[in-house]
Amino acid sequence: MILLESGIQDLRSFDAKYQLARQLAVYGYRAVIDDATAPETLPGAMKYEAIPYLANISDINIEHMLLIGAEAISDDTLAGLRDHRFAPLTRASAIGRFGDTQSSISAQAKLAYVLGFEPEVHDLTNLQPNPMLQPSLAPLLASKAKEQKRDQRQTQIFLILPKEVLEDESILPYLTVLDQMSGVECRVITAGIGKDQIKTSPSASTRVFGFSELFPATFASMADIAVFYGPNIPGERMASLALDLMRQGGMVIDSTETGALLETGAPVVRGPTDIRSLAMFLQGSILVNRKAIGAEAAEHPWIRENSLERLLEAISFKKPKKQKIRKPREPRTIFFPTNGVGLGHAQRCALVARQMKTSKNVAFTAFPSCVPMLQSYGFDCLPLVQKSEFHSSNGSNDLLNYLRLGHTLDLGDRLVFDGGYVFDSVYRTILEKQLSAIWIRRGLFQPGQTGRTPLERESVFEKVIVPAEVFEELNTNYTYSDHVYHVGPIVQQNELKTKDRNKLRARIKTLFKSPFKKLVVTLLGGGEAADRTAQMQSLCSQFAAHPDCLHLIVVWPNAKISSSLMGWPNSHIVRSMRAAELSQAADFIVSATGYNSFNEAMYHAVPAIFIPQMAPYTDDQERRARAATERDLSVMVLSNELLLLQREVSAFLEGDKANAIRKNLKALRLPETGTKAAAKLIEAGPSK
Amino acid sequence: MGSVQKSAPVRQSKLSDVSVAYIIEPRFSGGTSTAVAQELRAVAPLVNLRVFGVSSKTFKGDGVAPKLEAALLDLGLSLEWDPPKISADIVVLHNPAFLKFQTELPISIVADHLYVVTHENFLRPGGNPSFDVTSCLDQIDRAVFAKAKVVAPISTYNRDTVAQWFSGEGARVANNWNVLSENWFNICEFELHSPTAKPADRRGRLSRPGFEKFPSIESLEHCFPATAQSNILLGANNYTNSANEFPHWRIFPFQGLEVDEFFREIDFMVYYTSPTWRESFGRVLAEAIAAGKVVISDHGTALNFGKSVVALEPEDVSSVIEKFVNNPESYAKHVRKAQEYLKQFSSSAFEVFFCSQVIPMRQGAL
DSSP, rough: OOOOOOOOOSSSHHHHHHHHHHHHHHHHHHHEGGGGGSSSSHHHHHHHGGEEEEEEGSSOOOOOEEEOTTTTOOOHHHHHHHHHHHTTTTEEEEEOOOOOOOOOOOOOHHHHHHHHSOOOOEHHHHOOSSSSSSSSSSSOOOOOOOOOOOOOEEEEEEEOHHHHHHHHHHGGHHHHHHHTEEEEEEEEEOHHHHHHHTSSTTTSSSSSEETTSHHHHHHHHHSSSSEOOOSOOOOOHHHHHHHHHHTTTTTEOOOTTTHHHTTOOOOEEEOOSSGGGGGIIIIIHHHHHHHHHHHHHTOOOHHHTTTTHHHHHHOOOOOOOOOOOOOOOOEEEEEOOOOSSSHHHHHHHHHHHHTTTTTGEEEEEEEEEEEEEHHHHOEEEEEEEOOOOOSSSSSSHHHHHHHHHHHHTTTTTTEEEEEEOHHHHHHHHHHHHTTTEEEEEEOOOTTTOOOOHHHGGGGGGGEEEEOOOGGGOOOOOOOOOEEEEEEEOOOOOOOOOOOHHHHHHHHHHHHHTOOOEEEEEEEEETTTOOHOOOOOOOOHHHHHHHHTEEEEEEEEOOOOOOOGGGGGEEEEEOOOOHHHHHHHSSSSEEEEEHHHHHHHHHHOOOEEEEEOOOOSSSSSSHHHHHHHHTSSSSSSSTTTTTTHHHHHHHHHHHHHHHHHHHHHHHHHOOOOOOHHHHHHHHOSSSOO | OOEEOOOOOOOOGGGGGGGEEEOOOTTTOOHHHHHHHHHHHTTTTSSSEEEEEEETTTTSSSSOHHHHHHHHHHTTTOEEEOOOOEEEEEEEEEEEETTTTTTTOEEEEEEEEEEEESSSSOOOSSSSSSSSSSHHHHHHHHEEEEEEEEEESSSSSHHHHHHHHHGGOOOGGGGGGESSOOOOOOOOOOOOOOOOOOOSSSEEEOOSGGGGGGGOOHHHHHHSSSTTEEEEEEOGGGGGGGTTTTTEEEEEEETSSHHHHHHHHHHEEEEEOOOOOSSSEEEEHHHHHHTTTTEEOHHHHGGTTTTTTTEEEEEGHHHHHHHHHOHHHHHHHHHHHHHHHHGGGSSHHHHHIIIIGGGGGGGGGG
């Protein structure tokens, strides 16, 4: 194992270390970074980039320590190295850009003092005399691609636009011009402020990334051509993008004011400094020749001089163990349902997966609450890590999930994500692994939920499948694109026949030793979205006065239930995954208005008193409940209307309201379900 | 490379005619400045002495080392900064390492004899250079016009590194330089204290805080174990975070404790450095001997002090200390012998050395 260290401990050095760790991994070398050297606060993207390489190195056998930026070594770094107490056979190397012999001698001596043995010192001034950027902390070396590049149907052009370039707002419309060129997709990489500027301009449809949003290597794997604008090369990450792209046969166009890239001797093409001339320049001779130019650049002596292989030769790491060549497995379709309030997303994905003809290559990755249900349906399921109050920071679980997704998914696999918000783990994995990805995105967002980030991330999915709501006014188009597909409601349809319903009621009577006349099922969840203990207590109290009534509070097997709901006469808590069947056995239900439970009530004609649950991450349950109630297909009671709830329950129990609603439901013409259509869309692959 | 042999002492009456120029980087802190200051006090009454300061790129600011400043003041000598030209019968350039961050010594020096006193070892243990010796000696070589250019090592260990360097990387320039046959030692004029009659296992070490001054943590654990009655690490600025791991160490930053108080608190000075670095002389060991302590160190460092310093591997330190503690007489005997040995580093010894080794080199001029 290689340990990467840096001369000074700051954000820039940390960034340089894990960039190098990633590059080394491409060549089969396993490198780690001491987690004790991680800065206390890391920007979000850096956390994801660094985490695969962070380790508690006291548990690891370090064979080789490589220190970068050896031209300046702080006392903190030296103390850290001293405290590592490396084993006697550990090798140590240091690389730096030393101005003179004395600096090199000093670096070697300082390291030798704390290591207790001599390190090898390599001067980048000799190894890499014409670097892309100077001074730089990272060695800035080009590396081959980690994954084989996916064939893109259109040439991917990335414009690197520092904020100075965007100060001239008159160039913004030209981004659209470029994006609309035949056979070309235009992307922009810029600073955060520039991103906001473009997103609020007429070129808002242009896909924009922040400089630090993704690994430079990921950008390089996505791009065919990178065009650099502005006064200079905007930092080490973009320099790294240029290097990797050229090494991998892509093309770099230097449109900087100073010709900064060309000056280094890099095999780049000089382009127009005015972005308005770029379209014509590209169409003239670049696009038709880009592959030939790229291939020539990849073999250019400058690239060889600035490639990671050069460093590997100089340092001669111990050859990595040949990894067992895994038998290539068939590409798989992996479903990743989130677990909002209940298990709706998982249930929906399972319904779709079961409709797929190639279901043997289908697997799941899901949060622990969903795993038993998915496994009970016969699917393999990798558990993800649930959010927890015990995690040190918000989003820690998503970092771990990012690692798990990375290990599970390979190029060629298809990821089907079902959730309202595309997690960073999902977003990054799709781009880094160049996955074919599909988003099952139910609608009915609450106002404010359709902010830029959630929908902006739609662009990484090849298809977006939008399952419809039962009522037309609930179907809102949030985005318009030829990759958004609308299908009918995805709903579990296992309607009980009268005979089976009666059998089930008889079994319940036996099981609960209750000769009930009325069976009521409450489906208000385990309190994840909102605490409904008060409503359930009120119901229990009401049903206590009705000995001819059996009230079942049905929750998922792992739900947390308040002890205040225990011990009520005529009420029982039932932990079950068969809520749909129990609902159909009931005379009526009291339910939240999640997509699945609502649609199951509609399709199975179960009278319901709906109590919408509204949390920041739920859909707009109130609109859904109101749409049915306005059609006399249900009753809606808001969470604060406890007295109304009691009146409605009485009306359902003692009056004929439940039967009237059931009659209306049976007469309702419902849209064709979309489960099969969704399965077909997934199996069909990328959009044509 | 030639060797400069011992000559007959010169007559005292004519010495004052000899012009001697000292070239120093006066901002050097630590042992080098202290040694030079004592040397100036010894040499000034003998010869016609001038002192020149070179502002090298190694240091910033204009703060002259306090002990040096005091010596100049006491001797009524002025420090002449960065003269374009220096001319003297004998030129003594102390510590060529101050030139390591530059490529040229911008002074024209004309002398009968030039002595370059090597306060830093040329090589570290294992043979890697301590500094860019080639560049430093080349700068001096280019700047000086002299009949003889002499490198003067300050100790036995230091001499070994000089010889090794000239036979290796420095072979190219070996013909340009002679090496003085006797050591240009540091003057060690410390007040002598009697050894304690009841030594206890009270250990300590004193140094500047640089990483090179400390051995591995494993070695420190051997040297300063929990079983000792007390362990004081003075100057261990880079170990202050280790206080929790080693609660039996009393850690003080450099100058965090008066040196006299430090010596009152210990009976054994246990001094090991990084195995990749060695003291070129080791004034701090001489200081501890003078303070009446038994001094223990590694073989390389102990070499400069004959048998006055007990040379051991760190693993053996505790057993040797136990023997001394159990035999106070041997403790006192060892200290007294060691203090006797220190006399060879006295001012009067230096005067004899200077008059017999340095001045006669230009006898023709007397």
